[in-house]
Amino acid sequence: MKRSVIPGRLKQHIRFCKSRDGARIAMAAVGQGPPLLRTAHWLSHVEHDARSPVWTHWLEELSRDHTFIRYDQRGCGLSDWSPPSTSFESWIDDLEAVVEAHGLKQFPLFGMSQGGAIAIAYAARHPDKVSQLVLFGAYAKGVLRRDPTEQQREEAETLVKLIRLGWGRDNPAFRQVFTSQFIPDGTHEQHQWFNDLERLSASPENAATIVETLYQLDVAAAAESIRVPTLVLHSRHDARVPFEEGRRLAGLIPAARFVPLESRNHVLLRGEPAWAQFLEELRSFLGTAAADPLARSGLTASEKEVLTLVAQGLDNAAIAEALAKSEKTVRNQVSSVFSKLGVNSRAQAIVLARDAGLGVPARDN
Numbered sequence: 001m002k003r004s005v006i007p008g009r010l011k012q013h014i015r016f017c018k019s020r021d022g023a024r025i026a027m028a029a030v031g032q033g034p035p036l037l038r039t040a041h042w043l044s045h046v047e048h049d050a051r052s053p054v055w056t057h058w059l060e061e062l063s064r065d066h067t068f069i070r071y072d073q074r075g076c077g078l079s080d081w082s083p084p085s086t087s088f089e090s091w092i093d094d095l096e097a098v099v100e101a102h103g104l105k106q107f108p109l110f111g112m113s114q115g116g117a118i119a120i121a122y123a124a125r126h127p128d129k130v131s132q133l134v135l136f137g138a139y140a141k142g143v144l145r146r147d148p149t150e151q152q153r154e155e156a157e158t159l160v161k162l163i164r165l166g167w168g169r170d171n172p173a174f175r176q177v178f179t180s181q182f183i184p185d186g187t188h189e190q191h192q193w194f195n196d197l198e199r200l201s202a203s204p205e206n207a208a209t210i211v212e213t214l215y216q217l218d219v220a221a222a223a224e225s226i227r228v229p230t231l232v233l234h235s236r237h238d239a240r241v242p243f244e245e246g247r248r249l250a251g252l253i254p255a256a257r258f259v260p261l262e263s264r265n266h267v268l269l270r271g272e273p274a275w276a277q278f279l280e281e282l283r284s285f286l287g288t289a290a291a292d293p294l295a296r297s298g299l300t301a302s303e304k305e306v307l308t309l310v311a312q313g314l315d316n317a318a319i320a321e322a323l324a325k326s327e328k329t330v331r332n333q334v335s336s337v338f339s340k341l342g343v344n345s346r347a348q349a350i351v352l353a354r355d356a357g358l359g360v361p362a363r364d365n
Contacts, residue, residue, distance in 0.1 A: 011030065013029050013030075014026060014046055017101035020096075023083035026078030027070070032063075033067055035066060039118040039122070040073035040118065042202075042210050043076070043202070044076055044201060045078065045197060052193050053187070054186070057270040064288075072201075073091065075202055075206040077200075088118075106128070106131050108130070108133070108134065109132070109133055109134070112135075113136075113266065114217065116136070116137070116249070120133070120138075120226065123228055124222040132286060133253075134231045137235065137240070137267075143214075146245075160212060164208045167198065167202075168204045179191050182239075184265065185263075186269060224252050226253045229285075231257050233281060234260060236262055243260070271308060273301075276356060299341075303337050306330060309359065311358050312359045
């Protein structure tokens, strides 16, 4: 077992298990408490992600009340890069192996992007294992299963060709196409890191094979059979997976709750208002809302927006300019925020805001 330290305060434990066909799967656990298991998704590296400006806030916040368990998909990260097969069924086998390796009896299951389809299939087959199902940026059908137009088919084929030609090159121009879909609002540092992740996480051939497999996903029937409490969240302007796919997925799962998030990012970034909303919805759904210092503060959406900018280090004048408000209005809102949070200074408010996942110091792109 390998131990790595996440910048700040968290330690993660990396170990391996074998899937049904012998493929080696890398797993990582961070935090303490009841388990929260995230299914594998494309573009992951359990060791590299722990040092990233894109993923560390996910690890910090999702491990705040749980032992957060994640693993690299076969063909990616620290998992086997030459697995016996790459298929949707093998991905489900990998999840089953991870569950068995951790001795999990019942647990909330979290699926992001393509990991949502894996989570849905698992929950449909093992309803006794899954206490709650959380899906973010997920979809029921891959691109080529959505009755695509001829142009959409050509775009899909072109993307695979682009991967095979440019994925492994030193010049990140080819990979930037994907980065711009995943985190269009990211900083230069975040884009650079994501470009590097793509090359580190999978070979060109593995990446192309995975994408071709994703095109053919179809878990619509499984989604209709889900009988566990389900929360579906999706960024309204997601450039990677259309918002309509998230809404369609929520409509398939009986009694699923659907939450639109105001973001363009497929992977939510620290400091954006949608990240705070995601955490609030997740914790409320999982029953850990009390752990969020802002959960019972009564802040309005407008006040949270102001607090996010306070946490980024902006003064009242800068906040007023950013939000197109008068400085007096901002001053009154800041006073209201302080009162509701029970703090006496900006520094105290910033600490609480950061603990809740709001805001980072402003920096140049």
